[in-house]
Amino acid sequence: MTPLDARTPVPADGSNAGPSTNPVADALTRVMGYFSSRSDMAPQNEIVTYVTAVYLDLLDPADPPTPRVLEKELLAIVGGVCKTENAKATTATEKLPLAKCLTYWQVAQILLRLHRVIRIAPNAKGTDREYDLLAMYQATGPARGTYTTSEDDIRTTARMYNTQLTLKEFAEVLAVLREDSPRTHQCSHRDLIAVNNGVFHYGREACARAAAS
Numbered sequence: 001m002t003p004l005d006a007r008t009p010v011p012a013d014g015s016n017a018g019p020s021t022n023p024v025a026d027a028l029t030r031v032m033g034y035f036s037s038r039s040d041m042a043p044q045n046e047i048v049t050y051v052t053a054v055y056l057d058l059l060d061p062a063d064p065p066t067p068r069v070l071e072k073e074l075l076a077i078v079g080g081v082c083k084t085e086n087a088k089a090t091t092a093t094e095k096l097p098l099a100k101c102l103t104y105w106q107v108a109q110i111l112l113r114l115h116r117v118i119r120i121a122p123n124a125k126g127t128d129r130e131y132d133l134l135a136m137y138q139a140t141g142p143a144r145g146t147y148t149t150s151e152d153d154i155r156t157t158a159r160m161y162n163t164q165l166t167l168k169e170f171a172e173v174l175a176v177l178r179e180d181s182p183r184t185h186q187c188s189h190r191d192l193i194a195v196n197n198g199v200f201h202y203g204r205e206a207c208a209r210a211a212a213s
Contacts, residue, residue, distance in 0.1 A: 018057075018058075019058060019059060019060035019061075019063075020058035020059075023055060023058035023059055023073070024055075024073050024076070024077065026058050027051070027054050027055040027058055027077050028077055028080060030054050031050060031051050031054055031077065031081055032080070032081065032084065034050065035047070035050075035081055035084065035085060036084070039088075040088070041085050041088040041089060041094065042081075042085055044082070044096050044097075047078060047081050047082060047085065047096070048078060048099075048103060048105070048106065049105070051074070051077050051078050051081060052074065052078075052105075052106050052109055053109075055073070055074055055077060056109060056110065056113045056114075059113070059114070061113060061114055064114050067160040067161050070110070070161065071101075071102055071161055071162070074102065074106065075099055075100075075101070075102065078099055079098045079099065082096040082097075082098055082099075083098070101162050101164055102161055102162045104162075104165070104169045104170070104172040104173045104176065105172075105176055106161075107158050107161050107162055107165065107173050108158075108172075108173045108176035108177050108180065109176075109180075110161055111136065111154070111157065111158060111173070111177060112177065112180055112181055115136050115137060115139075115157055116136065116137035117134060117135070117136045117137075117154070117177050117181050118134075118135055118136075118137075118147065118181050118182050118183070118184055119132040119133065119134055119135070119177075119178060119181045119182070119183045119184075120132060120133045120134075120135050120147075120149070120183075120184055121183060121184070132178070132183065133149045134149065134151075134154065134174065134177055134178065134181065135147035135148060135149045136148055136153060136154050136157065138153075151174070154174075154177075155170050158170060158173050
């Protein structure tokens, strides 16, 4: 696949890209420092987006925590910031509620960062993005090393991070994935075949066999 307009994840302001040996502690230090430096009360959307970006920046994509651990850690950090921000509230109605599960936006960001979701254009001729397919990298199993376009597979993976995810919320996950995922185009070379450890060039193999015989 040849990139058309692949995006590079941008670290949250004040964070350094790269995995951490203690992502929870490092994320807490960074986000608490960011929000404590301001006198006004931060909106919940800003807290969720900033904390999620910082936390995911600090994870090692090759060795991430299990979905349950990730959910617990991310909710704990967001909750910690919300509690701190609630101390700035002057009335009870201003206080931020504590999240009990990850939002569809957070689930989508996890799929982008840790499961390498991309969108595939039919060709490289500038086709309308509406015709793109979403695809998710398969790191294990019989199809390891290739991408699946099955919505069932993507939904099953999404529900690993929020088992209460409804079909309506999953549609929102897909919308975020379409907006934020890097775009490539479908390979049209007849001799290139995807295999679990790379790309096999059938034409060269055929030529080599012909020369050997």
